[in-house]
Amino acid sequence: MIVRLLAAVGGGLAMWLANEPVGLWFLAFAGLALLWTAVRGRGVTAGFGYAWIWAFAYFLPLFQWATPASGTFLAQFALAAVEAVYIGVLGGTWSLFSRVERMENLRPSARTAAQILLAVFTWLAMEQLRSAWPFGGMPWGTLGFALVDTPLVRLAPYGSTTLVGAAAIVVALLIAMAVRMTFLGAMTAVVSVLALVIVPVFVPIGSHASGTINVAIVQGNIPEPGTENRALVVTQNHAEATRALLKETTITPDIILWPESSSDRDVRADEQAGQIVFGLVDEAQIPLVMGTQEYVDGGRYNDVLVIEPNVGVTDRYSKQHPVPFGEYVPHRDFFRNFSEAIDRVGADMFAGDGPANVLVSVADSTINLAVPICFEVAYNEIVAESVNEGAQLIVVPTNNATFGYTGLSSQQFAMSRFRAIEHQRTVVQVSTSGITGVVNTHGQIAYQTELFTQDARVIPVGIHEYTTFATRTAGVRVVAIYILGALSAMVAGVAALSTRERGRS
Numbered sequence: 001m002i003v004r005l006l007a008a009v010g011g012g013l014a015m016w017l018a019n020e021p022v023g024l025w026f027l028a029f030a031g032l033a034l035l036w037t038a039v040r041g042r043g044v045t046a047g048f049g050y051a052w053i054w055a056f057a058y059f060l061p062l063f064q065w066a067t068p069a070s071g072t073f074l075a076q077f078a079l080a081a082v083e084a085v086y087i088g089v090l091g092g093t094w095s096l097f098s099r100v101e102r103m104e105n106l107r108p109s110a111r112t113a114a115q116i117l118l119a120v121f122t123w124l125a126m127e128q129l130r131s132a133w134p135f136g137g138m139p140w141g142t143l144g145f146a147l148v149d150t151p152l153v154r155l156a157p158y159g160s161t162t163l164v165g166a167a168a169i170v171v172a173l174l175i176a177m178a179v180r181m182t183f184l185g186a187m188t189a190v191v192s193v194l195a196l197v198i199v200p201v202f203v204p205i206g207s208h209a210s211g212t213i214n215v216a217i218v219q220g221n222i223p224e225p226g227t228e229n230r231a232l233v234v235t236q237n238h239a240e241a242t243r244a245l246l247k248e249t250t251i252t253p254d255i256i257l258w259p260e261s262s263s264d265r266d267v268r269a270d271e272q273a274g275q276i277v278f279g280l281v282d283e284a285q286i287p288l289v290m291g292t293q294e295y296v297d298g299g300r301y302n303d304v305l306v307i308e309p310n311v312g313v314t315d316r317y318s319k320q321h322p323v324p325f326g327e328y329v330p331h332r333d334f335f336r337n338f339s340e341a342i343d344r345v346g347a348d349m350f351a352g353d354g355p356a357n358v359l360v361s362v363a364d365s366t367i368n369l370a371v372p373i374c375f376e377v378a379y380n381e382i383v384a385e386s387v388n389e390g391a392q393l394i395v396v397p398t399n400n401a402t403f404g405y406t407g408l409s410s411q412q413f414a415m416s417r418f419r420a421i422e423h424q425r426t427v428v429q430v431s432t433s434g435i436t437g438v439v440n441t442h443g444q445i446a447y448q449t450e451l452f453t454q455d456a457r458v459i460p461v462g463i464h465e466y467t468t469f470a471t472r473t474a475g476v477r478v479v480a481i482y483i484l485g486a487l488s489a490m491v492a493g494v495a496a497l498s499t500r501e502r503g504r505s
Contacts, residue, residue, distance in 0.1 A: 124481045212462055218456040302322065368392050447459055
C-alpha cells in the first residue's frame with residue numbers, strides 16, 4: 001500500500017513538473033507510468049483512490065494561480081479536488097484492465113495491446129469530458145499541452161491534443177509494463193517506445209505563408225493596486241506605449257493589437273476611455289484590435305473590438321466561454337454558503353454567440369483573425385471552429401493581471417504554441433502584464449516578453465490559408481472519442497465480470 005501511495009503522489013508531482021513553468025516534459029511519461037503502477041491489479045475503489053491522489057498531487061500545484069485570482073486557497077484546493085475526481089474514475093476503470101491479463105484466450109502480446117488501447121481511449125474520453133462538463137469544463141492540465149517541446153507534438157496537425165496524448169499514453173504504459181514482461185517482450189516494448197518517439201520527428205509540419213503583415217503588439221502593463229482610476233490608467237498605458245512605438249519604429253504596422261481588458265471601461269460608452277482609444281486610432285490611421293467590456297442589465301460581456309480609423313467599431317467578438325467562479329458565479333446563493341470570496345466576482349459575465357472571429361481591413365484586403373480570449377485557447381473546439389471559419393492568424397488576447405507571478409502565463413503560452421502547430425497558423429498572444437509573444441507554425445518563439453513589464457514592437461507575421469486535418473475533423477473527433485471511451489469501459493467491465501465468474505466456478 002505504501003509503495004502504491006508513493007507511486008501515486010510521485011506520479012502526480014512528476015506530471016506537474018512536466019508542465020510549465022518547470023517544463024521537464026520527459027517526466028510526463030514517468031508520471032503516467034506511475035499512475036498505471038499505482039492502480040494496476042487493485043479493485044475499483046482502490047483504483048479510484050490512488051488515481052484521485054495522483055491527480056490531486058498534480059492539479060493542486062498546477063492550479064496555484066487560483067489562489068491569488070480568488071483571494072483564497074480554498075478555490076485552489078476545491079478546483080484540484082473536483083478535477084481529480086475525473087482521473088479517479090479513470091483509475092477505477094484502469095484497475096479493471098488487470099482482468100484482461102487473465103483472459104486465457106489472448107496471447108500476452110494481444111493482452112498488452114488490449115490493455116493499452118483500452119487505457120488510451122478511456123483517458124481521452126475522460127480528458128474530453130473534463131474539458132466539457134460541468135459549466136463548460138476545465139481543460140487546463142490537458143496532457144498534450146505538457147508535450148509541446150517533444151517530438152510527439154508534430155502529431156498535433158493530424159489529431160490535436162487527442163493524438164498527441166494518445167501517443168504519450170502508449171509510450172508511458174509500454175514503459176510501465178516492460179518491467180513485468182519477458183526479455184523478448186521488454187525488448188519489443190523498448191523498440192516500440194523508441195519508434196513512437198523518433199518517428200514523429202519525420203512528420204512534416206510548417207505550412208507556407210500566403211502573405212505577411214506587420215503587427216504592432218502592445219503589452220502596456222498595469223499600475224500598482226490602489227492606483228486612482230486604475231482601469232483608465234491601464235488604457236492610458238497601452239495608448240502611450242503605442243504612440244512611443246509608432247514614433248520609433250521604421251516599419252509601419254498594418255494592425256495594432258492590444259490585450260483583453262486593455263480597457264475595462266467600455267470605450268463605446270465611456271467618454272474618457274473612448275477619447276483615448278478612438279483618438280489614438282484616428283491619429284495613427286491604423287486599425288486597432290483590442291479588448292474591452294460591455295455592461296448591460298444584470299451583467300457584462302467580454303469583447304474584442306475592431307476599431308478602424310475615421311469609422312469606429314467595425315467588428316466584435318464576445319467571449320463565448322466565461323470562466324465559472326472567475327468571471328461569473330453559477331448558483332451564487334448556494335456557493336456563498338461555503339465562501340464569501342465568490343462575491344469578488346461582481347457583475348457576472350454573459351456568454352457571447354458565434355465563432356471567435358473578427359475581420360480587419362488591411363490595405364486593399366480583409367484579414368480574418370481568430371481571437372479566442374484568454375482561457376478559450378485551452379478549448380479545442382473553440383479554436384478549431386474559428387480556423388474553420390477562415391481565420392488566417394490566431395490572436396490570443398489575455399489579461400493575466402490577477403494571477404501574479406504564478407505559472408498561469410507560461411502554461412497559457414504553451415497552449416498558444418500548441419495551437420500554432422496544430423492549426424498551422426502564426427499565433428500572437430498579447431497580454432496586459434503576462435506573457436506576450438509570437439509563435440510560428442513550427443511552435444518556435446519569435447518574440448516573448450517578461451511578466452509585468454511594458455513592451456511594444458512591430459513584428460512581421462505570416463498569414464496562412466491551409467487547414468490541417470486536425471482542424472477539419474475537430475467535431476468528428478469529439479464524437480468518436482466518446483464512443484470509443486464508452487466502449488472501452490464496457491469491455492473492461494465485461495472482462496472483469498467474466499473473470500469473477502470463472503473464479504466462482
